[in-house]
Amino acid sequence: MLTVNILIVISLLYVAFLFAIAFFADRGAAKGRVAWVRSPLIYTLSLSVYCTAWTFYGAVGNAARSGLEYLTIYLGPTLVLLSWWWLLRKLVRIGKAERITSIADLISSRYGKSSGLAVIVTLLAVTGTTPYIALQLQSVTLSFAVFAEAGGGITWQADQLNGTALWVAAGLAIFTILFGTRNIDTSERHHGVVMAIAVEAVVKLVALVAVGLFVVWGVSGGPSDTLQMIDASAVSQWNPDKGRWAAMTFVAAAAIICLPRMFQVMVVENDDETHLHVASWAFPLYLMAMSLFVLPIAVVGLELLPAGSNPDLFVLTIPLYMDQEWLAILAFLGGFSSATSMVIVAAIALSTMMSNHIVIPLWMIMRQQGATVSGDVRQAVILSRRFSIIAVLALGYLYFRITGGSAALSAIGLVSFAGVAQVVPALIGVLFWRGGTRRGAIAGLSTGFAVWGFTSFLPAIGLIPMSLLEDGLFGMGVLRPQALMGVSGLDPLAHSVMWSLGLNLLAFITVSLLTFPSPIERLQGASFINIFERSHASQGAKAGTAEAEDLLVMAQRLLGATEAQAVFSEGARQQGKMGALPDPTPEFVNQLERELASTVGAATANAMIGQINGQAAISVQDLLAVADESAQILEYSNQLEAKSDELEKTARKLRDANGALQALSVQKDAFLSQVSHELRTPMTSIRSFSEFLMEDSLKPVDHTRYAGIIHNESIRLTRLLDDLLDLTVLENGQVELNTGPANLVNLLDQAEASSGQSAGNLVVTRTHALEDITITTDRDRLVQVFINLISNAQKYCQADIPSLNISTVRSGGFLDIIFEDNGLGIPPESQSIIFEKFARLSDQAAAGSAGLGLAISREIMGRLGGTLDYVPGKSGAVFRVRMPHNEIQKAAE
Amino acid sequence: MSDEGNTTPNRARTGSLFFESAIYRRNRLIDAARMMPLLAVVLFVFPALLAFDGVTTSSRWIFFFVVWTLLIAATAVLSHAIKRRTIDNPAGTVKRNEAGE
Numbered sequence: 001m002l003t004v005n006i007l008i009v010i011s012l013l014y015v016a017f018l019f020a021i022a023f024f025a026d027r028g029a030a031k032g033r034v035a036w037v038r039s040p041l042i043y044t045l046s047l048s049v050y051c052t053a054w055t056f057y058g059a060v061g062n063a064a065r066s067g068l069e070y071l072t073i074y075l076g077p078t079l080v081l082l083s084w085w086w087l088l089r090k091l092v093r094i095g096k097a098e099r100i101t102s103i104a105d106l107i108s109s110r111y112g113k114s115s116g117l118a119v120i121v122t123l124l125a126v127t128g129t130t131p132y133i134a135l136q137l138q139s140v141t142l143s144f145a146v147f148a149e150a151g152g153g154i155t156w157q158a159d160q161l162n163g164t165a166l167w168v169a170a171g172l173a174i175f176t177i178l179f180g181t182r183n184i185d186t187s188e189r190h191h192g193v194v195m196a197i198a199v200e201a202v203v204k205l206v207a208l209v210a211v212g213l214f215v216v217w218g219v220s221g222g223p224s225d226t227l228q229m230i231d232a233s234a235v236s237q238w239n240p241d242k243g244r245w246a247a248m249t250f251v252a253a254a255a256i257i258c259l260p261r262m263f264q265v266m267v268v269e270n271d272d273e274t275h276l277h278v279a280s281w282a283f284p285l286y287l288m289a290m291s292l293f294v295l296p297i298a299v300v301g302l303e304l305l306p307a308g309s310n311p312d313l314f315v316l317t318i319p320l321y322m323d324q325e326w327l328a329i330l331a332f333l334g335g336f337s338s339a340t341s342m343v344i345v346a347a348i349a350l351s352t353m354m355s356n357h358i359v360i361p362l363w364m365i366m367r368q369q370g371a372t373v374s375g376d377v378r379q380a381v382i383l384s385r386r387f388s389i390i391a392v393l394a395l396g397y398l399y400f401r402i403t404g405g406s407a408a409l410s411a412i413g414l415v416s417f418a419g420v421a422q423v424v425p426a427l428i429g430v431l432f433w434r435g436g437t438r439r440g441a442i443a444g445l446s447t448g449f450a451v452w453g454f455t456s457f458l459p460a461i462g463l464i465p466m467s468l469l470e471d472g473l474f475g476m477g478v479l480r481p482q483a484l485m486g487v488s489g490l491d492p493l494a495h496s497v498m499w500s501l502g503l504n505l506l507a508f509i510t511v512s513l514l515t516f517p518s519p520i521e522r523l524q525g526a527s528f529i530n531i532f533e534r535s536h537a538s539q540g541a542k543a544g545t546a547e548a549e550d551l552l553v554m555a556q557r558l559l560g561a562t563e564a565q566a567v568f569s570e571g572a573r574q575q576g577k578m579g580a581l582p583d584p585t586p587e588f589v590n591q592l593e594r595e596l597a598s599t600v601g602a603a604t605a606n607a608m609i610g611q612i613n614g615q616a617a618i619s620v621q622d623l624l625a626v627a628d629e630s631a632q633i634l635e636y637s638n639q640l641e642a643k644s645d646e647l648e649k650t651a652r653k654l655r656d657a658n659g660a661l662q663a664l665s666v667q668k669d670a671f672l673s674q675v676s677h678e679l680r681t682p683m684t685s686i687r688s689f690s691e692f693l694m695e696d697s698l699k700p701v702d703h704t705r706y707a708g709i710i711h712n713e714s715i716r717l718t719r720l721l722d723d724l725l726d727l728t729v730l731e732n733g734q735v736e737l738n739t740g741p742a743n744l745v746n747l748l749d750q751a752e753a754s755s756g757q758s759a760g761n762l763v764v765t766r767t768h769a770l771e772d773i774t775i776t777t778d779r780d781r782l783v784q785v786f787i788n789l790i791s792n793a794q795k796y797c798q799a800d801i802p803s804l805n806i807s808t809v810r811s812g813g814f815l816d817i818i819f820e821d822n823g824l825g826i827p828p829e830s831q832s833i834i835f836e837k838f839a840r841l842s843d844q845a846a847a848g849s850a851g852l853g854l855a856i857s858r859e860i861m862g863r864l865g866g867t868l869d870y871v872p873g874k875s876g877a878v879f880r881v882r883m884p885h886n887e888i889q890k891a892a893e
Numbered sequence: 894m895s896d897e898g899n900t901t902p903n904r905a906r907t908g909s910l911f912f913e914s915a916i917y918r919r920n921r922l923i924d925a926a927r928m929m930p931l932l933a934v935v936l937f938v939f940p941a942l943l944a945f946d947g948v949t950t951s952s953r954w955i956f957f958f959v960v961w962t963l964l965i966a967a968t969a970v971l972s973h974a975i976k977r978r979t980i981d982n983p984a985g986t987v988k989r990n991e992a993g994e
Contacts, residue, residue: 067950068950068953068954068957071957075933075937075957075961078933078961078964079930079933079934079937080930081968082929082930082933082964082968083927083929083930084926084972085923085926085927085975086927227951227954227955228951230950230951230954231949231950231951238950245938246938249937249938274976277972277973277975277976278972280968280969280972281965281966281968281969281972282969284961284964284965284968285965288958288961288962288965292958295954
């Protein structure tokens, strides 16, 4: 004997089974083993979430009342699936390229990322869907109640019905939270849930077909008998209300795309666009199979069961009546599956919308600072999703309680469809019409929402008082909810659909034509509508699976070999795969993306990973972000290059300066040692001879001689110090030159006189005529040079009759004064040394000479703008004083 | 459907005015796939609305399901054929034509 308790046990076992399926599918997906979940068969079966308890039970009820009308609910979607090539494929491709997470996201994204539109669509979806959830709760509780009745004759009362509904709602909330919100995957895929839904789809189909087969062959006498029964029954009297037929087909067609749960499974959860090739025929096949036996069951039920039985529940009551308990349990599980799959997916879809477009934006506004840590936001998002799921289910339960499970609830199904169908005009702008604007969409949606609310939603849930129905809004007859503008002959659904969608479309088109879209709207419009030109479908089975090797190659290019390998081996270690490449699990890929982002920027990393993952197209937003990042990186590296160039130059300069300083330091050391040596020699003499002078036993003649030597040495020392000072002043450039005109003849005469020439035995020959030149120079300094050269000749010229010839030559741009003696000349190896400080070639003239003369002369010539050089190649010593010609030119003027 | 039509004349891309025959056939298959919904509307909606007076319910029922089956079969054949021709063609051809389709 079948009791409710056994049924509860069976239900719980079934639920546990679903949990297990969802759990293992999720785990498999997390490990990267997704081949099973990604088959087109699973995708097609997941679309069956369209067939809810309303389809399972309500269709039979509808057939019993209105004959073939129920077919429109299946024919509409079939038409849409047949349009897969130009309609669904475009939708799915846009969804992937723009990473759309819900129908609200789609509309908002197309019209310039408008959060206002997202909120409107979310509210519309929540308003339309929560009564539908109540309907599912009602179906499940009613099916329990049927068993209670059949098993023990117990008629459940309100509190039992409410209690069951509460349990079911709570259980569904737990399932959805567990498998819908464990981690927020940016792709918004829920593999576990999809797998569970697919299994439920099979159960639904098997149950309904089993009952159908039983009815046709078990109760009736086979196909031909059944057909006769159909013709004989009351339903054959039904004639289609043409308006209603068209309206129902239209809203069902709209619903297969616009219902939040349908958008979720069809677009968001879609892995591979090529699944549509299979779904295009396989899903209509499923629908056909689900609808095949509905009419036979209805007709047989009407015939078999006592009058007044609820035709909605024929699927359960016929087997029970025929004592087929196991078939009844199977049918129960089918109905249970239909109801629960709808609620789960709807809850996920609605909570995604509510969370993304209402709760999180509000939370962000209240926080003011924005999310500083990404972990922060993740936690908040997960919490808000869970909160939204609970809110959605609570609302559904509330509706159920308020309407008290009345028959009014079953009318909600079509009303719900008509509500979400208000999105269709805006959707045309999303897919096909560049002229659609945000304000047009807002106008259309608001108008449609309002008219729908007034003409079908509020009447359906009983919130419109009778007076309003009869007399119209504000007492105006033309504003009666079910006869607007006096159009009264129409079926209420057709009436509502006509007015709401008609005004919606009118408002959308008119306002779109009158308003100008913002740049971002136009950008989005172009990228959405031209999606086929911008992208291509990823190829078959490989789509969405990144091979670990591909990732490694790319990572090495961007991070460098060592760092990339480090990341990969760490990933492999975490997965327990030592020494091998890690599996491309979502976790690892996300980790890799983060590593890349720190090098190339977040947008670029995302785009590159997306490319390898077979993502079909990059949205324009992404491209802009990538271009931005690239520009920044380029700028930065240019700056770095410039800086490093500068640093290079500076380093070179520093090196050179260092070298110069070192050379200078060596020079200084040499100079200091030379100076101290030079100073010591005369000082030694002075000391020694002054010691002699201190002795008493000195003869007066020696006394005089020693005093003379001391005197000479001190003079020598003084001269040395004077020369040294002079040289230092010259070298430091601190010398002050008194430039003025002078005649060369006078200068040379002065030099001869000062060098004590007359007292010496040097014969000086000159050519006075050629020396008659006026030059502009520092007289004293130039004379100093001449004196030095003449006295050198006096001191060092080795010849029997030493003579010095001073000649004047003008050549090129220069005036040369050449001092040539008839001595031995200076050997080649010494020719440069003689100009060095303290250089003396022989000891002969050591007394009185410090060896600084030529050094000083050269410095002086340098300061005067000329040169002093030794001219080799002659037999005697030849020194050339050279001065620039310009001086003479000026002087000549 | 002009939005997604292949706007670059074939001549501009390949230098010839006509597609090679494999692509032509594929395009015709795609056209057939595009027509299916129209055919379905014609077959489902019009009889139901216009021509069903006097026909028994069971006949109507049979009519719907037979048409439904035929449409499903036709779609299956078409989508399989399109898919086969898409995979056979190398990526270059796919790009050129996918762009228009």
